[in-house]
Amino acid sequence: MINRPLGPFSVSAIGLGCMNLSHAYAVPPAPAAAAELLLRALDLGITHFDTATLYGFGANEELVGRVLSPHRSKFTLASKCGIHGVAANGQIKRVIDGRPETLKSSCEESLKRLRTDVIDLYYLHRWDKKVPIEESVGALAALVDAGKIRTIGLCEVSAGTLRRAAAVHRIAAVQSEYSLCTRNPEIAVLDACRGIGASFVAFCPLGRGFLAGALRDVSGLAAKDIRRAMPRFEPANHALNLRVQREYEDIAREAGCRPSQLALAWVLARGPHVLAIPGTTSIAHLQENACAPAAAPPETLMQRLDDLFGPAALAGDRYNTATQAEIDTECFEPASPAP
DSSP: OOEEEETTEEEESBOEEOGGGTSSSSOOOOHHHHHHHHHHHHHTTOOEEEOOSTTTTTHHHHHHHHHHGGGGGGSEEEEEESEEEEEETTEEEEEEOOOHHHHHHHHHHHHHHHTOSOEEEEEESSOOTTSOHHHHHHHHHHHHHTTSEEEEEEESOOHHHHHHHHTTSOOOEEEEEOSSSOOGGGTTHHHHHHHHTOEEEEESTTGGGGGGTOOOOGGGSOTTOGGGGSGGGSHHHHHHHHHHHHHHHHHHHHHTSOHHHHHHHHHHTTOTTEEEEOOOSOHHHHHHHHTSOSSOOOHHHHHHHHHHTOTTSSSSOSSOHHHHTTOOOOOOSOOOOOO
16 A cells, blocks of 8 residues: 555545445444444554544444444544534434534544544535635634544545635645546646645545446435436446447456456545555455556556546536535536437
8 A cells, every 4th residue: 555645634535435334325234233343444554544423413423433432542533523413303403504603613623523632634515605714724823733533634625715715824735526437636636736835635436436337327326325316327327428438448358357346546646646446345346446557557558547537538527516516626517418
């Protein structure tokens, strides 16, 4: 496992996105199985664990804290604020809230759940567009001064917003979706991170399972699986995209590695400031990801992948209209819907 900078920290270039263990996709694993996976990740040399208040509305932070706090000195801990749950009509509603007072109280709650005195990297999970980014980052800077967090990160922001934030306080990292399937960070954010000395952390580097080769039939997705609301995974669009998936798997076989491993190698080859945090509930997949090639694929292979996965290669956008309105990232022209 190679290491790369994550702000001031040196961490495994492939970390672990912990969301899958509590949130968003299929039914989460049993607590004992989730704990086993987290500990196995440590054994494999993974030293970057990423969670958030949103994931399970605190449940994921509690899991990470319960299992990993005895090993706190062995890894870098990242969490997120700015999205939380509010009880409404017997359900928990997801709310984006970047007000300084909310971010400060969220941090205190996260510290308790994570069973730690300080969070190494604390992201603003979404920019609350009702609050100037300078105010939200200023609140996080106060948490740095108070010793509650060590560094500040931003999620799903544009290059312009990143530069505004960096004028208030150093930004250690930007986290956005990035994979062969989702190339938006190449528009401006990858270069903006390089320009200010920030790391770039790619979440969903396996295209939400598409690049792992297992997702053939989306009709079997769990009822609450977030991919059901994503245009790219609508049945008609997904059926069109299977052609690209099959061509990709042929390339991976030629390269002598698993499709997931090639996808991770491609992400890491985009620059020395780029890291990846694939998530999984499977120890077998965890081990497969951890063994992704450390060396960049040959230039000819990289070109074949770039040609196959151009910005308009896949049918369907990554987010629906409502979710897209919540983020601040630059976008390519919308993909054409399936006929």
